[in-house]
Amino acid sequence: MRGTFQRWLFFFVAVSFAALFLLTFYVQTREAYSDAEDHIQLRLEDVQKQIRISEKAALAILNVYNSSVASDVRTVAYFLQRCPEYATNSFLLEDLRKSVGYDEIHVINEHGVIENTAVNPTLGNPEKFIGFNLRLHAQSEPFLEGLKQPDFVLVQPPLPRGLDRKLFLYSGASRKDAPGLVQIGASVDFLESSLENSRLAQLSPSLRVGTSGEILICRGEKVIGAARTDFEGRTLASVGFRPELISSFVQGEGEFDETIDGVPVFGLYMQSNNLTLIGIKPEYEITQKRNGMVILLVATCLILTLVVFVSVSKLVQKIVIDGIDRINVSLGKITAGDLEEKVEERGSREFEELSGGINSMVDALKGAIAAEKTRLDSELDFARAVQASALPQLHQDPRFEIYASMEPAKEVGGDFYDFFHLDASRLAFLIADVSGKGIPAAMFMMKAKAQLKSSLLANQGRTLDQIIAEVNDSVCEGNDACMFVTVFAGVLDICTGEVVYVNAGHNAPVMRKNDGSSSWLPVDNGFVIGGMDGVSYERQTVRLEKGDGLLLYTDGVTEAMNKKHALYGDDRLIALMDGPIMRSAPADCILDELKDDVKTYADGAPQSDDITMLFLRYLG
Amino acid sequence: MTYEITSPAPELTVAVKGRLDTLTSPKLESELEPSIAKARSLVLDLAEVDYLSSAGLRLLLTLQKRFKREGGSFALRNIQPGVMEILRMTGFLKILSVE
Numbered sequence: 178m179r180g181t182f183q184r185w186l187f188f189f190v191a192v193s194f195a196a197l198f199l200l201t202f203y204v205q206t207r208e209a210y211s212d213a214e215d216h217i218q219l220r221l222e223d224v225q226k227q228i229r230i231s232e233k234a235a236l237a238i239l240n241v242y243n244s245s246v247a248s249d250v251r252t253v254a255y256f257l258q259r260c261p262e263y264a265t266n267s268f269l270l271e272d273l274r275k276s277v278g279y280d281e282i283h284v285i286n287e288h289g290v291i292e293n294t295a296v297n298p299t300l301g302n303p304e305k306f307i308g309f310n311l312r313l314h315a316q317s318e319p320f321l322e323g324l325k326q327p328d329f330v331l332v333q334p335p336l337p338r339g340l341d342r343k344l345f346l347y348s349g350a351s352r353k354d355a356p357g358l359v360q361i362g363a364s365v366d367f368l369e370s371s372l373e374n375s376r377l378a379q380l381s382p383s384l385r386v387g388t389s390g391e392i393l394i395c396r397g398e399k400v401i402g403a404a405r406t407d408f409e410g411r412t413l414a415s416v417g418f419r420p421e422l423i424s425s426f427v428q429g430e431g432e433f434d435e436t437i438d439g440v441p442v443f444g445l446y447m448q449s450n451n452l453t454l455i456g457i458k459p460e461y462e463i464t465q466k467r468n469g470m471v472i473l474l475v476a477t478c479l480i481l482t483l484v485v486f487v488s489v490s491k492l493v494q495k496i497v498i499d500g501i502d503r504i505n506v507s508l509g510k511i512t513a514g515d516l517e518e519k520v521e522e523r524g525s526r527e528f529e530e531l532s533g534g535i536n537s538m539v540d541a542l543k544g545a546i547a548a549e550k551t552r553l554d555s556e557l558d559f560a561r562a563v564q565a566s567a568l569p570q571l572h573q574d575p576r577f578e579i580y581a582s583m584e585p586a587k588e589v590g591g592d593f594y595d596f597f598h599l600d601a602s603r604l605a606f607l608i609a610d611v612s613g614k615g616i617p618a619a620m621f622m623m624k625a626k627a628q629l630k631s632s633l634l635a636n637q638g639r640t641l642d643q644i645i646a647e648v649n650d651s652v653c654e655g656n657d658a659c660m661f662v663t664v665f666a667g668v669l670d671i672c673t674g675e676v677v678y679v680n681a682g683h684n685a686p687v688m689r690k691n692d693g694s695s696s697w698l699p700v701d702n703g704f705v706i707g708g709m710d711g712v713s714y715e716r717q718t719v720r721l722e723k724g725d726g727l728l729l730y731t732d733g734v735t736e737a738m739n740k741k742h743a744l745y746g747d748d749r750l751i752a753l754m755d756g757p758i759m760r761s762a763p764a765d766c767i768l769d770e771l772k773d774d775v776k777t778y779a780d781g782a783p784q785s786d787d788i789t790m791l792f793l794r795y796l797g
Numbered sequence: 798m799t800y801e802i803t804s805p806a807p808e809l810t811v812a813v814k815g816r817l818d819t820l821t822s823p824k825l826e827s828e829l830e831p832s833i834a835k836a837r838s839l840v841l842d843l844a845e846v847d848y849l850s851s852a853g854l855r856l857l858l859t860l861q862k863r864f865k866r867e868g869g870s871f872a873l874r875n876i877q878p879g880v881m882e883i884l885r886m887t888g889f890l891k892i893l894s895v896e
Contacts, residue, residue: 612851614819659859661851663887682887704888708858712892 179498183490190482201474205467210443213463214432217445217456220386224394225449232450243332243348249277250350250361251330257284258353267303270295279361281345285311287356289321300343300364311358320349323358327351335365390442390458396451398423413455426453500524504531511535516543560589560619569596576671579606580764581791582772584733584784591618592731592789593626597634599668605633607666608729608791610683612705621660625652625706629666641668642716645679645706653710661707665700665729667793674721674795679714681706684732687754691724695754697747698727723797728754728767733786737775740782745775764792800825803842806835814845817853826856833860837869840896844875849883861893872896 256263256273263269264284274282274295283306284293294306311317316336323329329351338345349360384392384404394402398413408416413423417437425431430447437457444457500522510518516539520532571579581594591611599605607629611618625648632648639647645666652662665686667678678698682705688698701715721727730750737745753759753774759767768790775788798821804810809832815821833839839860849857857873864871872894876884884890 610851612855659855659862661855661858682889684886702886702888702890704891705854708889709862709892712888 179490179494182493182498183486186486186489190486194478194482197478198471198475202467202471205470206464209463209467213443213458214445217386217390217392217443217458220392221445221447221454221456224384224392224454225447228394228449228452228454239334243346246346246348246361246363247330247332247350249279250332250348250359253277253282253361254350254353254359257359261354264352264354264359265293267293267295277361280364281306281360281362283309283358283360283362284352285320285349285358285360287324289324289358292357297364317347320347320358320360323349323351324356329358338362386456386458387462389462390456393455393457395426395453395455397453401452426455496524500528504528504535508535511539516546557587557589560616561585564589564593564619564623569594571596571598574671575796577604577669577793577795578764579604579791579793580768581608581789582768583787583789584772585787586733586784587615589616589619590614590787590789591622592733592787593622594729594789594791595626595630596791596793597630599633599636602670602672604669604671605666606669606729606791606793607664608683608731608789609662609664609706610731610733610787610789611662612660614787617658617660621658621662621707625662625664628652629664633666633668640716641666641677641679642714645681645703645714646712649681649704649706649712649714650710652707656707659708661705663705667727669721669793669795674723674725674797676719676721676727678717678719679703680717681714682708684730684735686730687728687750688719689726689728689754689759691722691760693755693757693760695751695759697751721795723795726764726767726792726794728771729791729793730771731787731789733784733788734771734775734790736786737779737788738782738785739778739780745778749774749778764794767792798825800829802832804840806832807837809833809836809838810840810842812842812844816848816850817846817856818848818850819852822850822852822856826859833863839864839869839871841871841873842875843873843877843880846880847877849880854883854887854889857889857893870894 253273260269263273270282270284270293274280274297280297280300282295283291286292289311291306291309291311294303296303296306309317311320316333316338319333320331323331329349331350332348333346335344335346337343338347343364344366345362346365347360347362349358351357352359384394384402386392391404392402393400393408393413393416395413400408400411400413400416403409413426414420418435422433422435425433426446427448430445432443432445435442435444435457441460442457443460443463444455446453446455448454504520504522507518507520507522518539520535522528522532568583569581579596581596583590583592583594585592591614592609593611594606594608596604596606609622609625609629611622611625613621628648628651632644632651636644645664661682663682663684665678665680665683667676669676678700680700681703683700685697685700687695689695698719699717701717703714704712735745735747735750739745750771753771758770762770771790772788798813798815798817800811800813802809803812811829811832813825817825841857841860846853860871873884874896876895881890884893
């Protein structure tokens with residue numbers, strides 16, 4: 178029971194532990210990612226704010242630049258009014274361009290077509306601009322407004338120019354010398370890049386997220402700013418982002434998982450103006466804290482689980498199992514036969530009830546047994562009376578004396594003796610010992626005894642050995658239980674003292690001569706009766722002189738045991754029979770002497786077998 | 798009483814140790830039953846049997862009858878003097894085989 182309980186307890190504790198572990202792991206993981214998301218988000222917003230601040234600063238710079246460009250274009254328009262030859266002469270115009278320091282100056286007629294132009298030779302060929310119609314390009318179209326307004330001035334934001342999509346800042350004003358426009362243009366790549374550089378230089382220190390994470394600032398698919406300088410200038414694909422992820426970056430905000438340089442990372446992205454901001458953080462950094470928490474939890478839970486397991490186990494042992502063990506000990510005594518045992522387990526109400534229940538059950542059982550025993554006793558008393566009534570009675574005869582006794586170990590015995598006259602001059606006497614004890618032995622005994630007597634009485638013309646063989650065959654019939662009986666049977670010729678006898682597996686009788694000496698009667702050891710049919714027996718003869726006696730007995734005498742389990746033995750029997758007291762004592766006294774000696778030897782040890790004896794003395 | 802099967806069926810040999818009496822003989826008989834059912838011959842080694850009651854004799858008789866009926870052989874070996882005396886006195890030696 179303890180093992181079963183411990184197994185189940187272990188199972189439940191282990192399941193709870195596993196559930197707790199999984200729950201904690203799940204919650205901590207979610208918490209860690211949520212923290213990481215917040216962290217990256219915060220950093221992205223910081224960077225976004227800084228970019229905005231930088232952009233504002235750049236815009237301010239651009240405004241200053243724009244206003245100076247506006248005054249420059251107006252100055253060029255006034256100059257052309259004063260010196261119209263510059264408007265028509267390309268060399269003069271080139272001189273003017275160089276001196277004002279712009280990359281392009283275009284003189285446009287009232288139809289919006291470039292008439293004269295001066296171009297920085299490193300940035301373009303002037304001839305390509307001559308005849309360029311402003312109406313034909315979206316970038317240059319807004320300037321056509323100046324053909325109608327005399328005070329028109331326009332500074333465009335940097336845009337790809339209509340001719341070759343180079344990023345240019347154009348500014349235009351109405352001509353004062355003639356209808357038309359004058360336009361100046363500057364390549365602003367330098368401006369943009371220098372603005373951006375200064376912006377990123379400011380941002381770089383703040384592009385870290387945690388210890389190993391970072392923020393990538395991208396224009397399109399190109400990384401223009403990152404904490405890791407080796408990322409700068411590379412495309413997102415070459416850094417390690419998968420194409421479908423890159424295409425989703427342009428669609429606003431979101432989160433993603435990716436593996437960069439073999440390290441799994443978690444990230445967020447967002448759009449800020451025309452930039453994409455990507456924040457990434459390695460997963461090992463995210464899960465670091467969670468793992469610490471989980472290890473701490475596992476250790477704590479293991480200790481707690483152990484404590485719970487041991488204490489609950491001990492508690493159950495103390496409260497339940499010990500009680501059950503004690504009850505089992507008592508039950509063991511009760512089943513072993515000790516009905517006086519009381520179960521006294523009072524540890525709890527349930528145990529008290531159980532103890533009470535067992536005690537009353539045992540009491541009821543005792544009552545039932547006592548009632549049954551009384552019934553059985555009366556039946557056995559009856560059986561004993563039946564057995565006793567079968568004991569032989571003889572008239573006194575001066576030529577011999579015979580006396581026998583039987584003390585069954587139980588109420589009814591398996592031993593028997595018998596003696597009866599076959600005719601006026603012949604006396605049959607026998608002693609027998611049935612295998613086994615109790616009722617079956619007693620029943621078998623009655624059968625064997627009746628068979629022996631009837632066969633001996635109806636013996637006319639047959640010898641004793643033949644009669645015994647015949648008894649054996651009839652006892653064997655239907656003897657499925659394999660019971661058998663040892664028999665010593667003799668027939669005394671009262672006139673001559675001659676005894677004819679047959680021994681069927683029985684102890685040899687003691688012959689007590691009239692001179693006081695005792696010896697074993699020589700016997701042939703024939704097979705027991707009832708064991709196997711068809712067995713033959715040997716007939717023997719001995720002549721008794723006047724005063725000679727024969728002691729027949731069963732092994733209940735020689736195998737009587739003392740408290741040390743030592744047997745009474747043949748030698749002690751012969752020694753007793755040798756004693757002088759046996760010489761002239763009557764047969765009943767001899768048997769009483771023998772019974773007393775056996776009792777003395779047993780010294781209170783219980784009698785385990787029937788004690789039966791028969792003494793025959795020939796008086797002549 | 799304890800016993801040990803020193804040779805399995807069909808040539809069954811069983812070494813018995815202790816007393817063969819009213820309590821132990823039926824036990825030995827029922828425990829050996831499965832082996833005996835498969836045995837063609839049985840030898841009981843009684844080297845360590847020091848007492849044989851009438852129940853023990855009855856067991857020997859049952860086994861003897863059974864093997865005789867089924868055409869097998871049953872024998873005893875290593876019989877101690879005390880047990881031998883009982884077998885001699887009861888005439889069992891006349892019907893049992895002793896190796």
